[in-house]
Amino acid sequence: MLHLIWLVFIISAFLASVYQTFILGQLNTFSDVMEAVTVMASTSVDIAIGLIGLLAFWLGVFQVAESSGLVSKLANGLAPFLSRIMPDIPRHHPAHGSITMNISANLLGLDNAATPFGIKAMQDMQSLSTQKDTLTNAQIMFLVLNTSSVTLFPIAVFLYRAEQGALQPTDVFIPILLATSASTLAGLIVTCLIQRINLFNHIILLYVAGLMSVLGAIILYFSQLSSQAMGEQSSFIANFLLFSFIVLVLVTGWRKGLNVYDLFIDGAKKGFEVAISIIPYLLAMLIAIGMLRASGLLDVIVSVVANGVAFLGLDPRFVDGLPTALMKPLSGSGARALMVETMQFHGADSFAGRLASVLQGSTETTFYVLAVYLGAVGVKYSRHAVGCCLFADVAGISMAIIVSYWFFG
Numbered sequence: 236m237l238h239l240i241w242l243v244f245i246i247s248a249f250l251a252s253v254y255q256t257f258i259l260g261q262l263n264t265f266s267d268v269m270e271a272v273t274v275m276a277s278t279s280v281d282i283a284i285g286l287i288g289l290l291a292f293w294l295g296v297f298q299v300a301e302s303s304g305l306v307s308k309l310a311n312g313l314a315p316f317l318s319r320i321m322p323d324i325p326r327h328h329p330a331h332g333s334i335t336m337n338i339s340a341n342l343l344g345l346d347n348a349a350t351p352f353g354i355k356a357m358q359d360m361q362s363l364s365t366q367k368d369t370l371t372n373a374q375i376m377f378l379v380l381n382t383s384s385v386t387l388f389p390i391a392v393f394l395y396r397a398e399q400g401a402l403q404p405t406d407v408f409i410p411i412l413l414a415t416s417a418s419t420l421a422g423l424i425v426t427c428l429i430q431r432i433n434l435f436n437h438i439i440l441l442y443v444a445g446l447m448s449v450l451g452a453i454i455l456y457f458s459q460l461s462s463q464a465m466g467e468q469s470s471f472i473a474n475f476l477l478f479s480f481i482v483l484v485l486v487t488g489w490r491k492g493l494n495v496y497d498l499f500i501d502g503a504k505k506g507f508e509v510a511i512s513i514i515p516y517l518l519a520m521l522i523a524i525g526m527l528r529a530s531g532l533l534d535v536i537v538s539v540v541a542n543g544v545a546f547l548g549l550d551p552r553f554v555d556g557l558p559t560a561l562m563k564p565l566s567g568s569g570a571r572a573l574m575v576e577t578m579q580f581h582g583a584d585s586f587a588g589r590l591a592s593v594l595q596g597s598t599e600t601t602f603y604v605l606a607v608y609l610g611a612v613g614v615k616y617s618r619h620a621v622g623c624c625l626f627a628d629v630a631g632i633s634m635a636i637i638v639s640y641w642f643f644g
Contacts, residue, residue, distance in 0.1 A: 248526035291506025298502025330359035408473030414597035418631025520572030
């Protein structure tokens, strides 16, 4: 899918350049496009190099978190809830362990750890399936929770905002938390309704009520603040929680008798490898997006949509962030590149830059996750999985736009 999107971007930019040059007489269009290639190629390397230090630090912290057992403890806390929304899985089946480990890793932003656990979870659940080419209800629920997973620490978004020069890179923390929570709740509710799972089970209600209470308290607190105070408080809370998390991880590891320094170093060593590994993906997508922008086609598309929104009497500023929203279900690297390009073009602290950041953190790469996990177990028929996942995506994107206007509008 991504390779087709990439190809369409480049060919569309070429056709738009031909139109601009030979129809409209703008002879500098092709030179602008090729200059954009040079600029974006350099930008992709600069971004990756700028991320090395921060990536190394957080991978080091997360290495200690995994080794100290914090991820396992979080998994144990989720087990009662998961057994109610996936009743087809026997109580002590190995699938419960891999499912909770995957969701716990996603909660903490441990993407590298989440994927192996997710594949193992799908394989464990597949052992219970009587139709090996068709997703079970439990597998569909797992995929919905995975693609809409609440992320407590959207570190990657903070890193890119910091690299792009945001004054308060973490000021999008609360908006992201609200948006991703809305996505998860929407996905959970619609999947439970389709699968006829009792949403009024006291355990399910307890967990959902807990999440709703937290969200309600956040909304109530921030509704009393000015726009400037919202950004400041969001940044303060994010930084306080992040620092507290770092201290908790290190102290827990130390109390377990672990050499937290050596573990941190082992994890940090991966930072350079990860930063370098993203260069080809950033390079490919940033160049394609840069071509679209330089050819004038991206501005035309955004302008047409903005005019349509304005005609309906709505504020069209959110349209500048829509490319990120539309790309996110298809490709994480593509959405990341669009987020970076939006911040570069409009500014990291502009409304569009912040909105793109919130959209990036609000949902997961739905089709990528479905492709990887269905491929891991050889399933052909996804039943209602795609519809439920996309419903959650729409809820997350809608909430991201709403809270961005609330916080930054």
